[in-house]
Amino acid sequence: MGKSARHLRPLAALLGAAFALSTTACGGATDASTAAEAVDISGSISGQTINYWSMWKDGEPQQKVLAAAIVDFEKETGATVSVQWQGRSNTEKLVPALNTNNVPDLVDGTFAKLAPVIGETGQASPLTSVYSYEVDGKAVGSLIPEKFTSNGVFKGEDGQPWMVPYSISSDGIWFDAAKHPELKAKPPATWDDFIEVLDKLKAGGAAPIAADGDIAGYNSTWFVTALLRLKGAGSFKALIEDKSGEGWDDPAVLEAARKVEALVKGGYLNSGYNASKFPSQQQLWANGDASLILNGSWTPTETGSYAAPGFEYSSFQFPAMGDKPASARVDFIGFAVPAKSKNQAPAQRLAAFMLASKYQNALGTEAKVLPVRPDAPVDPAVESVKAAIDAAPATHLQNDGVTFPGFMEKVFFPKDDELFLGKTSANEFIGKMKTAQIQYWKDNS
Amino acid sequence: MTLHLTEPRTDGTPAQSAESRKPVPRTSRRGSRPGGSSIDVQRKKLLIPFVGPAFVLYTVLFIVPALGAVWISLHKWAGSGPMKFVGLDNYGRIFRDQLFLSSFGNTLLLLFVVGTAIFVLAFALTLVLRDMAGKKIARNVIFFPHLINALVFGVLAGFIFNPGGMVNSLLAPLGVTDPPKWLAQDNIFPLIMVTLVCTTTGYFTTILMAGVDRIPPYYYEDCALAGASAFQRLRYVILPLTWDVFGTCAVLWTISSVKIFEIVWVFGGSSGAGVPPTQSWTAAVYTYVNAFSGQSTPAYGAATASAVLSLALISVLVVLLRRAMRRDAVEF
Incomplete structure (x- = not known):
């Protein structure tokens, strides 16, 4: 190998250059998360754009309901929603993205998947404003049964909720x-x-x-x-x-x-x-x-x-x-907003928007899943489950x-x-x- | 590991050891003279433009992330958020983890047991196929399983081995009323091993056949004249003349066997809907579950530690394997 030492020198130089290149490319990736404050989301969001990474794939019943809601949301608020229908792997893709400054503004998933990735690592924005935002004339917080939230399941380390559910499973x-x-x-x-x-x-x-x-x-x-x-x-x-x-x-x-x-x-x-x-x-x-x-x-x-x-x-x-x-x-499916998102207001507004009775009803009757709002109708096949949830004094999560x-x-x-x-x-x-x-x-x- | 693949024959001459034993004038090209010939100088000038881009890409995309993995393995980290430095704790924990040891044991079973089966079968097929009528078709047929995604085998396993599946339906008329529990947790890994032998043998047979086809026919004529048996032909002609091909195949198998993941993932664990039973985990599955199981807080530190350990142990194996297989290449 001694003979090839001369060949190694330029290679070593290249190696150094490559290192420099790659370290600058990833620079600042491991910034610690900053403790985010709840933001005011009541103002106009017209002209703003959000990126939404969805857990649904194009063509799934739930995707159709969400897509219809997004069309109405854009019409009503003047904001633009750029959606990627990624499917269930969206939370796995979220992990590396959270280390960059290029995060989605809104993600959804099951509580079981979102909690370890974004909820418990302090990477989610507090969504207190969503819970107090009024939909159909009522605060979002009052539309979600108290027994779902009374055990503090959505609360992050700062004591504020980081997730807004729009659907449940049991x-x-x-x-x-x-x-x-x-x-x-x-x-x-x-x-x-x-x-x-x-x-x-x-x-x-x-x-x-x-x-x-x-x-x-x-x-x-x-x-x-x-x-x-x-x-x-x-x-x-x-x-x-x-x-x-x-x-x-x-x-x-x-x-x-x-x-x-x-x-x-x-x-x-x-x-x-x-x-x-x-x-x-x-x-x-x-x-x-x-x-x-x-x-x-x-x-x-x-x-x-x-x-x-x-x-x-x-x-x-x-x-x-x-x-x-x-x-x-009761397991939850819902939205979370990464703390690094720069478009907090429109993202949180869309999370609240899905709680409107029109879309909750569609989730129950068209997508045939259990909507989070107890006043939304459900398909006959899951009526027995809904009745059990309504009657239960308390709820628990999977495992x-x-x-x-x-x-x-x-x-x-x-x-x-x-x-x-x-x-x-x-x-x-x-x-x-x-x-x-x-x-x-x-x-x- | 990949370095070993690129090591031989950078200059198109036969292997270095044969060359260095009896230097011929040609070897001056390799730069034995201090200043180097003009060809040598030209080659050095071309090194950077030709090797550079690939080298930079390779470094950025492979070496840096690999070193990054080593760095992460010294931390407790959920993939995002704060990292806590824990030194070599993750490694100590992995060595104490019975599950990692059994997963790594499975990886070694794939490497050695499945590997041996594959190469014995591949050489046997090579002998048969060389003289067979319609060998081209036969070759395509045995190569075909390699083209199929492992996912398909995982899904098919259900159809074939479920309690009401094909195998049991075929056994029932034969009077087997209490067939084995094919898909019981303890049986999944042996089934995976058999599946891998079936799907991979054709691939290596094809590569070995390419080596065998290079052997000039007059050697076989010699064998026929000397009255050599098929085994003697393998022992004295085919093996020595395809040894370098075989060596490359062995390294290829070593590398790919360590990364076997998807077939384990879909064979057990309901085609990806859950985590496969721990009895069938390989080191790669262990790594994946630690980082991405989706059912608990990701443990990137432990995951990368197990990946780094597998890489290290396998690198050693490849080096040992190359050393054990080193022979002077026979020129013909």
């Missing part, structure tokens, strides 16, 4: 009401009632519950919801936050794991649930080969194209346990809002999968979780 235990009118007439209210229903269905020959066991997020709903039923909303997060891991010794936690174990051992889960690939089990359910499935409020739209003829969607809530009031799962880095994917999901797929017992699960959680907090604090 879950339930779904069934075909045409085939099982008795479940619609009298849904099982308690866990014992539920097991009774399962035994009856099992005696009929068909497997009672279908489950796509390859989706850890679906599997975990059973344990997490059982725990929330026993200990109330927020108890799963409290259990995970406990650095000593002692929370796992609570008999109620073991009880929740035992419920899951009972489903597995009782043979209530459709054979093959532990060795199939999504969406084969939910297809099987929609074809009528299994009676029940625990899944999201999106189930009717997701399975509609292959459901058996005459399928009538209905659902009941995860059965109650003990005397705790049962909370309903109770646990977003600690890698915890769900690396610690909880693998062990919960083993429990749900019948590889470990409830006792073993508790023991493994306790050890793993102690180790996790040792490594991550």
Whole structure:
């Protein structure tokens, strides 16, 4: 290699030049975020332009409603909205963009995806002004049910809300009401009632519950919801936050794991649930080969194209346990405004605009999702879910809002999968979780 | 790693080792004289305009981000917002993480077990295909799976191996009433390995065949006259004369096997709707989940630390592999 040293010298010079070039290109990228103040958004925004990165793709039902709203918004305010219909990966694209000065003015996504990326990192503008802005003659804050916001879910470190939801999703235990009118007439209210229903269905020959066991997020709903039923909303997060891991010794936690174990051992889960690939089990359910499935409020739209003829969607809530009031799962889809956006007023105004009844109604009846406003009508297929949410005294997020880095994917999901797929017992699960959680907090604090 | 690919034959002469053992007048071109010939001077002048643009691009797009990754790996960072310097903590944590070790173990399984299977099959196919009638068609057929996006195999796996899928439907008439749980979490990785062997063998067979086709026919005639068996032909003619091609293929496989990601992602984890079961994670999947799982706060520090570690360990492997495979190229 000694011979080529002379060739290396010019190369070294080039290397230096390239470094200089690239470091200037990225200069200032890691500026710390500045604590933003709420801005006045009531003035005229005519002639202003915003960039909106949407979680919807062109042609999706929700995209059509948003696109129609944007046309009206531009007409009404004189502002221009430049939209990129990016799809669900918009939050992944947002992360690198937040390190530059070229950020979108408005993004939307699920709370679960926006919170880790923009909410908890202090990169979002406070949207207090949106909550007090009047739409249809009422402040936006009063259009969103108080139980959605009372636990401070949208509040950032500064105590101000950083997200404005326009739509929600939930879950339930779904069934075909045409085939099982008795479940619609009298849904099982308690866990014992539920097991009774399962035994009856099992005696009929068909497997009672279908489950796509390859989706850890679906599997975990059973344990997490059982725990929330026993200990109330927020108890799963409290259990995970406990650095000593002692929370796992609570008999109620073991009880929740035992419920899951009972489903597995009782043979209530459709054979093959532990060795199939999504969406084969939910297809099987929609074809009528299994009676029940625990899944999201999106189930009717997701399975509609292959459901058996005459399928009538209905659902009941995860059965109650003990005397705790049962909370309903409510996950949010909504807007956030990056703190670095230079067009705060028009961006925040569009976020408020989507709360108008015209678009909320369209989300319910045309896109067939659950609008955030409780006074908006919904499609018959999700009426049962809406009724449950309206009646619930409190709400909880998917996985109770646990977003600690890698915890769900690396610690909880693998062990919960083993429990749900019948590889470990409830006792073993508790023991493994306790050890793993102690180790996790040792490594991550 | 890529440097190794560009290292051989910069001047179109046979490999350096053969050359340096018996210097011939031609080698003066390489600049053994102190001042260099006029050709040498010309070459040096052309170095910057020819190599420069590529070099600058390569540095800006690959080397700088790689060094950036090393820098990030020393921090605790959610991808945006404040960075907290934690030194080598991320590395220590990864080495203690059973999940990283098993993911990396899977990567090594792909590299060595799948790699061995691929090359044994590829050489076997090479022997068969050389004399086969319609070998061009056969070659295209076995190359074809490589053109298909791994996503397709991930989706097909469902059709084929689901409890009510094709395999079980075919087994049922044969009296198999309790077939294996093909897609159970523990079986997904072996299935991925088999799929990779099936899809990648054709690719390397094609490259090896190109090397084999260069071998002049009179060597085979010699073999026939000497009464050599097919295996002897492989051992004494084909292998030595395609050794450099094989070496390049081995490096190519090493590099690509470390990056295998999408097939794992779609095979388990419901075609991307969730995270695949941890039993089937590779180092690349581990990295991705840490940074982009979308279900928890991104941990860029841990993600880049695992990426840097994989890069380092694989670089060592490539160097060792090159060393183990070093032979004097046979000229023909």
